Amino acid sequence: MSVFPPPAPALTWRTIGGILDFYVFLGPDPGSVVEQYVDVIGRPAMPIYWALGYHLCRWGYNSSDSTWEVVKSLRNYGIPHDTQWNDIDYMDQFKDFTFDPTNFDSLPDLVRDLHAHNQTYVIMLDPAISSTQPKGSYWPFDEGLKRGVFMKDAEGKPLIGKVWPGQTAFPDFSDEVTHEWWFDNLRKFHEKVPFDGLWIDMNEPSNFVDGSMNGCPTNSLENPPYTPGVLGGFLRSKTVCASVQQKQSTHYNLHSLYGLMEAKASASALKRILSKRPFVISRSSFPSQGLYSGHWLGDNRSQWKDLYTSITGILTFNLFGIPLVGADICGFSEEPQEELCVRWTQLGAFYPFTRNHNTVGMKPQDPTAFSPLAREAMKQALLLRYSLFPFLYTLFHHAHLHGHTVARPLMFEFPGDVKTYGIDKQFLWGRSLLVTPVLEPGVDFVGGYFPPGLWFDYFTVRLDINKMKKSFNSVDILFFHLRGILFAAPNLTLWISSGQPLHLVSALSDDGSASGDLFWDDGESLDTYETNQYTYIVFSVSQVLTMTSQVLHSSQEASFLSVDSTSFYGVPEKPSRVLVNTREVPFTYRDNQVKMRFMLQVH
Known part of the structure; x- marks a missing residue:
């Protein structure tokens, strides 16, 4: 299907056929439209906690030992790192459900070491299954033939294409028999390499x-009366026959659903194998994808333009009900300049899904591969992300429960402010956190826009209003400002039940009020909200500078929660004393003498 915007305020739809059902969502505001849309397609799943950490991958580690060395290097430098990935080079001759016995012989040991450090491991899988191995030597294909799981050509035989391992057959994920075969393969491989999540690629199918x-x-399916402007000009170009x-039907009717159905099979299998929330990242996507997987934006380039356009991609997929989304930090192809990789890591720290990934033959681009100054800048950006984990985790709860966006355009929160409509170089986390990244090389200032209200610089507690134009040095973290209430809890991994105390930050509005909330659970169990295994607390600050908290729901996970300090941005004058639960406590008061706004920190 192709959609064309003609000069008039209208749309022209051109389709190869089928039944079209139109839904009109009336809002009345942009956020409500998204909520109504995901009510139809299904709200996104609550991610497992470590999905929100820092992920590292590349095509071209070449061995499990070289992968392991990178993991150890990040540990030595104290760089946050929750999840290590491997691309197709871990496989034996690129065959799914195998690992290279020569170059990746220590892979099981690597995974066990990751688990010992509260880290996790993700493997790449392509749907295409090698069809040329000697009979009896490759169980996935032999068993697939036996069960009849592969898509069939006009003669009723498995259609054979060509992907990384050579000639391949393509599983039919519209068949529940295939889902069971997929589970059996994953279970058998997990017994050898205890992976924690799946990266499903090439699933258009490619x-x-x-x-x-x-x-x-x-025939008419291969050559319909109208063909959209697809690669190669034919429906079969670089994919399977229509x-x-x-x-369930011909591929002509199911092509766009292939990645969705594979994600559904993968999520279901991981639930059965791990008894935890599944982590799946898919290249192909379709409406309701967020129920089963997240998404990355594909093979980008190490260019400043790709850094900038990644913001639009992140925001768009949040509108589609797929909030767990990110772009390859530093770019996938080509080699990034050090400055670009620093800026990309600073922006990527605010992608809902944060992964650095690059291609084979290029120099490494993980934080340890650069100068001490650049490495430290990347480390600080990632530590900032980790400190905001309680806030980000709560945003994903609202996405799961209400269909809210996690990363959103400014216009979503300020639909009455026409100045926000065209902004694509800034974005929000929820309603409280405004991100303004550096998107150009060699500049010494960044421009942006503050919507109505009070916005406080997180680091300097400076009050910023109206238009932004601020200078910085070469390693400054991107600018981000806040309003309302959020939590901070820095750590090197996201083990959320560690008992580490939280720090609460309240940025007061014009009238001295603020509000926020916190959702907390064990981070990995299935359906914690649905089974009441969670804690939910609402916080508010009144105009008389009184903070209250209301526990709306509590479970045993609440025993891990504690707050050891809190900061109030925007207190106009130093108080004579501070009380916590009627007890007087020590505090500090700082006048930044910049914009007549102040910070009170309670210990």
Whole structure:
């Protein structure tokens, strides 16, 4: 289907066929439209806690030992790192559910070491299954043939294409039999390499030949009266034949659903294997994808333009009900300049899903690969993200429960302010945190816009209003400002039940009030909200500078929660004393003497 915007205020739809059902969501505001949309397609799943940490991958580690060395290097430098990934080079001849016995022989030991350090491991899987191995030597294909899980050509035989391992067959994920076969393969491989999550790639499905090794038949499905402007000009270009048979229908009717159905099978299998929330990141996506997986924006380039356009991609997929989304930090292809990688890490620290990934043949681009100054800047950006984990985790709860966006355009919170409509170089986390990244090389200032209200610089407690134009040095973290109430809890990994006390930050509005909330659970159990295994607390500050908290729901996880300090931004004058639960406590008061706004910190 193609959609064209003509000069008039209208849309022209051109389709290859099928039944079109139109839904009109009336809002009345942009955020309500998204909520109504995900009510139809399904609200996104609550992610497992470590999904929100820092992820590192590359195509080209070449061995498990070299992967391990990078992991150890990040530990030595104290750089936050929750999840290590491997691309297809871990496989034996690129075959799914295998690992190279020569170069990746220590992979199981690496995974056990990650687990010993409260870290996790994610593997890449492509859907295409090698079809040329000697009979009896490759269980995934042999068993797949036995169960009839592969898509079939016009003769009723498995359609054979070509992907990384050579000639391949394609599983039919519209068939529940295939889901069970997929689970069995994952279970058997997990017994060898106890992975924690899945990265499903090439699932459009992608094919190195057009259609199949034998071409495609000549019929109306392969050559419809109208073909959208797809790669190659044919529906079969770099994918499978449109007329290939699947359980539920022809591929012509199911093509766009392939990645969604694979994500559903993968999430279901991980639940059964791990008895935890599944972590799946998919390249292909379709409405309701957020129920089963997150998404990354594909193979970008190490260019400043790609850094800038990643913001639009992140915001767009949040509108689609897929809030767990990110771009490859520092870029996938080409080699990034050090300055670009620093700026990208600073922006990427505010992607809902944060992963650094680059391609084979390029120099490493993890934080340890750069100068001490750049490495420290990246480390501080990631520590900032980790400190905001309680706030980010609560935003994902609201996405799961209400269909809210996690990262959102400014216009979502300020629909009455027309100045926000065209802003694509700033964005919000929820309603309280405004992010303004550096998106150009060699500049010494950044411009932006503050919507109505009071916005406090998180680091200097400076009050900023109206238009922003601020200077910085080469290693400054991107600018971010806040309003309302949020929590901070810095750590090197996101083990949320560690008992580490939280720090509460309240940025007061014009009238001296503020509000915020906190959702907390064990971070990994299935359906904690649905089974009442969570804690939810609402905080508010009144105009007389009185903070109250109301526990709306509590479970045993509340025993891990404690607050050892709190800061109030915007207190106009020093108080004579501070009381916590009627007891007087020590405090400090700081006048920044910049914009006549002040910080009170209670210990």
